[in-house]
Amino acid sequence: MRLLVRLPAVLLVLVLTACGGGMGDLEQYIADVKQRPGGRIEPLPQIKPYETFDYQASNKRSPFVRDRSADENGVMKGPTPIKNRNKEYLEQFPLDTLNMVGTLEREGKIYGLVQTNDGLVHRILPGNYVGQNDGRVISIMDGKIEIEELVSNGIGNFFKRSAGIGID
Numbered sequence: 001m002r003l004l005v006r007l008p009a010v011l012l013v014l015v016l017t018a019c020g021g022g023m024g025d026l027e028q029y030i031a032d033v034k035q036r037p038g039g040r041i042e043p044l045p046q047i048k049p050y051e052t053f054d055y056q057a058s059n060k061r062s063p064f065v066r067d068r069s070a071d072e073n074g075v076m077k078g079p080t081p082i083k084n085r086n087k088e089y090l091e092q093f094p095l096d097t098l099n100m101v102g103t104l105e106r107e108g109k110i111y112g113l114v115q116t117n118d119g120l121v122h123r124i125l126p127g128n129y130v131g132q133n134d135g136r137v138i139s140i141m142d143g144k145i146e147i148e149e150l151v152s153n154g155i156g157n158f159f160k161r162s163a164g165i166g167i168d
Contacts, residue, residue: 079158081134081150088129095131100145100165112140143167
């Protein structure tokens with residue numbers, strides 16, 4: 001039992017004595033480094049004076065003022081989404097997740113058959129809305145459904161963009 005009590009103390013003494021002494025080579029290296037001649041320090045680079053730039057933009061629209069494409073009542077010119085319109089089911093899906101799987105002619109109307117990621121097939125007609133950018137179906141052909149989207153330009157206006165859903 002006494003041996004177990006004394007063993008950690010003996011090990012501690014051995015470890016501490018192994019770490020001590022033997023600093024002569026380190027002191028010699030420091031002395032050698034101090035004996036070396038000093039190097040030349042390069043001068044600081046020349047600082048160039050700031051050149052001013054006179055920006056002439058008085059004939060351009062300020063980026064901090066609302067776009068002037070609205071009339072005097074604040075109503076935007078150009079295409080705009082229909083407000084308070086009930087959203088159709090296929091408007092919750094991005095266009096790139098929809099696949100055209102065919103067409104169907106019934107009672108003189110040609111329907112486009114569109115499949116969603118969950119595998120369900122939906123019928124659409126020209127005039128229906130699809131996609132997340134107020135996309136409206138323009139025409140349905142054998143291999144493609146043409147869509148016209150209204151995309152925001154980021155400052156309150158919209159522009160029309162052609163898109164489509166094709167057969168994979």
